[in-house]
Amino acid sequence: MAGTKSPEDAYTAAPFVPEGADLGALREAAAGCHGCPLHRGTTQTVFGAGDPDARVVLVGEQPGDQEDRQGKPFVGPAGKVLDRALDEAGIDPDETYITNAVKHFKFTHVPERGKRRIHKPPSLRELSACGPWLEAELELIEPEVVVALGATAGKALLGSSFRVTKERGTRLEGDPSGPARGALIVPTIHPSAVLRADDREAVYEGLVADLRVAAEALG
Numbered sequence: 547m548a549g550t551k552s553p554e555d556a557y558t559a560a561p562f563v564p565e566g567a568d569l570g571a572l573r574e575a576a577a578g579c580h581g582c583p584l585h586r587g588t589t590q591t592v593f594g595a596g597d598p599d600a601r602v603v604l605v606g607e608q609p610g611d612q613e614d615r616q617g618k619p620f621v622g623p624a625g626k627v628l629d630r631a632l633d634e635a636g637i638d639p640d641e642t643y644i645t646n647a648v649k650h651f652k653f654t655h656v657p658e659r660g661k662r663r664i665h666k667p668p669s670l671r672e673l674s675a676c677g678p679w680l681e682a683e684l685e686l687i688e689p690e691v692v693v694a695l696g697a698t699a700g701k702a703l704l705g706s707s708f709r710v711t712k713e714r715g716t717r718l719e720g721d722p723s724g725p726a727r728g729a730l731i732v733p734t735i736h737p738s739a740v741l742r743a744d745d746r747e748a749v750y751e752g753l754v755a756d757l758r759v760a761a762e763a764l765g
């Protein structure tokens with residue numbers, strides 16, 4: 547019925563985000579977040595990591611299977627692709643901060659793949675529920691450039707009408723009331739797209755080209 551609220555409307559991390567906290571305290575608090583149902587069945591919250599004074603922050607979609615087990619973002623194969631691409635584009639991976647728009651691993655099981663956990667994209671409501679963590683991270687770090695890795699990160703930073711195919715490799719102004727306010731946003735593909743592509747080399751080169759736009763914006 548039009549106007550009826552679903553239980554998902556109440557999803558939000560906001561009550562779990564402590565005011566005035568530094569990154570360490572935010573990370574500790576996020577470990578206990580129950581702002582949406584995605585914490586159920588996972589190993590742990592995967593908070594952002596890296597240089598707290600970074601000039602560039604990279605935002606992905608959500609942790610994957612390896613990240614969920616290890617509790618760190620981008621430690622799986624996609625993270626290795628990203629590190630190589632950053633380096634090639636002229637951005638030192640050690641001088642970045644990396645996080646995800648959603649801090650818990652969303653997955654499903656399919657009978658033919660046994661117990662293996664298969665990645666499932668977060669819904670817009672789950673994305674919005676987790677937004678207060680991303681906003682708090684960006685507010686503390688105050689990066690000059692935010693790289694949106696893939697469509698979900700782009701929607702978290704630029705709104706639900708964002709299309710990665712159209713806007714990748716460009717410099718966009720963050721909405722003054724959005725999570726990346728004050729920073730330039732450079733969207734690109736998620737590095738896992740390289741691993742899924744038939745022509746990995748071409749897709750990888752596209753990722754590097756987009757990251758060069760971010761490197762040039764840093765000057």
Ligand code: SF4
Nearest residue numbers: 579581582649650676
């Ligand atoms: S996905 Fe985000 S909002 Fe949902 S429980 Fe995890 S940390 Fe909280």
